[in-house]
Amino acid sequence: MVEEVRGAGRLSAVVLRDLGSGEAREMAVDGVFAKIGYRPDTEWLRGVVGLTETGYIKTDLLLRTDRPGVFAAGDVRDPTGRHPQTITAAAEGALAALAVEDYLKLGEAGDDPAVQ
Numbered sequence: 001m002v003e004e005v006r007g008a009g010r011l012s013a014v015v016l017r018d019l020g021s022g023e024a025r026e027m028a029v030d031g032v033f034a035k036i037g038y039r040p041d042t043e044w045l046r047g048v049v050g051l052t053e054t055g056y057i058k059t060d061l062l063l064r065t066d067r068p069g070v071f072a073a074g075d076v077r078d079p080t081g082r083h084p085q086t087i088t089a090a091a092e093g094a095l096a097a098l099a100v101e102d103y104l105k106l107g108e109a110g111d112d113p114a115v116q
């Protein structure tokens with residue numbers, strides 16, 4: 001992690017700490033982009049669908065939550081193994097919409113592509 005930014009009037013280096021070993025080292029840099037991170041606004045869903053410890057909605061690969069008939073797509077989904085990009089969010093939205101259509105037509109069996 002970046003522990004410190006250094007420079008006299010102008011940025012010249014950052015101090016990086018290895019969280020595994022605890023060791024710190026200085027790295028010369030010309031610029032820094034700060035990524036502040038995200039916190040999904042899903043507290044209202046706690047107890048409704050399964051969430052990760054950090055509040056993302058858990059789904060399977062068919063975008064099903066653990067509540068039948070409820071699907072999730074996009075950045076609000078558990079980020080493990082997915083890339084948070086507009087194109088992946090839009091694609092997941094399309095897939096989830098198709099899964100909803102199948103669910104409405106076929107019930108829970110509609111979640112299973114092998115059934116169609």
Ligand SMILES: Cc1cc2nc3c(=O)[nH]c(=O)nc-3n(C[C@H](O)[C@H](O)[C@H](O)COP(=O)(O)OP(=O)(O)OC[C@H]3O[C@@H](n4cnc5c(N)ncnc54)[C@H](O)[C@@H]3O)c2cc1C
Nearest residue numbers: 041044073074075076077083084085086087088089090093
């Ligand atoms: C700084 C930054 C730069 C990025 N640059 C790129 C890039 O260059 N290329 C790229 O592909 N991706 C980029 N991304 C990622 C991209 O923006 C996201 O992956 C994408 O927007 C996710 O789409 P989404 O529909 O899942 O979520 P969002 O776009 O976050 O949409 C969710 C919407 O739901 C609304 N909402 C939230 N809670 C509720 C509620 N309770 N009721 C009703 N509405 C609600 C929110 O207000 C929001 O409008 C960037 C993201 C950030 C933050």
